[in-house]
Amino acid sequence: MGRSLAWRTVTQLHDSVRLRLDEDPAIRARDIAVVASDGVITLTGFVDSYAEKIAAEQAVKRVRGVRGVANDIEVKLQDERTDPEIAKDAVRSLESHTSVPNRVTVTVRHGLVTLEGTVDWMYQKDAAESAVSCLKGVRGVSNWIRIAKTATIVS
Numbered sequence: 001m002g003r004s005l006a007w008r009t010v011t012q013l014h015d016s017v018r019l020r021l022d023e024d025p026a027i028r029a030r031d032i033a034v035v036a037s038d039g040v041i042t043l044t045g046f047v048d049s050y051a052e053k054i055a056a057e058q059a060v061k062r063v064r065g066v067r068g069v070a071n072d073i074e075v076k077l078q079d080e081r082t083d084p085e086i087a088k089d090a091v092r093s094l095e096s097h098t099s100v101p102n103r104v105t106v107t108v109r110h111g112l113v114t115l116e117g118t119v120d121w122m123y124q125k126d127a128a129e130s131a132v133s134c135l136k137g138v139r140g141v142s143n144w145i146r147i148a149k150t151a152t153i154v155s
Contacts, residue, residue: 010036013065017041020063026055032073039067046076050141051134075111081137083108090138093131100128104145111139118146 014036021029032045041060047053057071087108094100101124104117113132119125125145133141 010038013039013041013063016063017060017066020059021056024055024059027052027059029056032056039065040070041066041068042070042072044072046074048076048078049134049136050075050138054133075139077111077137077139079136081111083110086111086113086135086137089135090132093135094128097127097131099124100131104128106132111137112142113138113140114142114144116144118148120148122147 014034017034017036018029021027021032021034028047031047032043035042035044041063043056043060047056053071053073053075056073057069060066060069087106090106090108090113094104094106095102101117101119103119104115107114107116113135115128115132119128125143125147128145129141129143132138
């Protein structure tokens with residue numbers, strides 16, 4: 001996140017965030033409201049996918065002067081999908097990523113995906129989350145994957 005700037009007013013920060021959201025093609029910004037207060041940006045409104053919600057948060061974090069983000073955007077899906085449909089797609093997506101070991105499991109409840117298991121590296125945990133976050137019907141992702149302790153002591 002950007003460093004706080006004393007000269008930046010709340011209005012300037014709000015306008016910079018609004019502009020960043022409006023210019024990002026991955027975000028339908030007209031349905032997102034922005035409130036700025038003491039370097040903290042609160043996002044509210046509705047988007048069509050979890051990926052769009054995360055894209056909005058990431059865009060705001062890149063604005064200079066933002067010190068925190070409260071992402072209260074709700075995912076409002078155009079086409080509802082059943083949890084079993086989402087789970088099947090999530091399993092297929094995880095299997096297709098060569099960097100995600102088969103020790104990762106998926107649970108879906110009301111469109112919220114929970115990932116569990118153990119991986120050796122952080123990039124594998126991130127890849128698993130990335131593999132399921134853009135799936136149609138996903139409202140959110142909880143990544144509970146643990147990283148195996150593989151520290152090696154060299155003497």
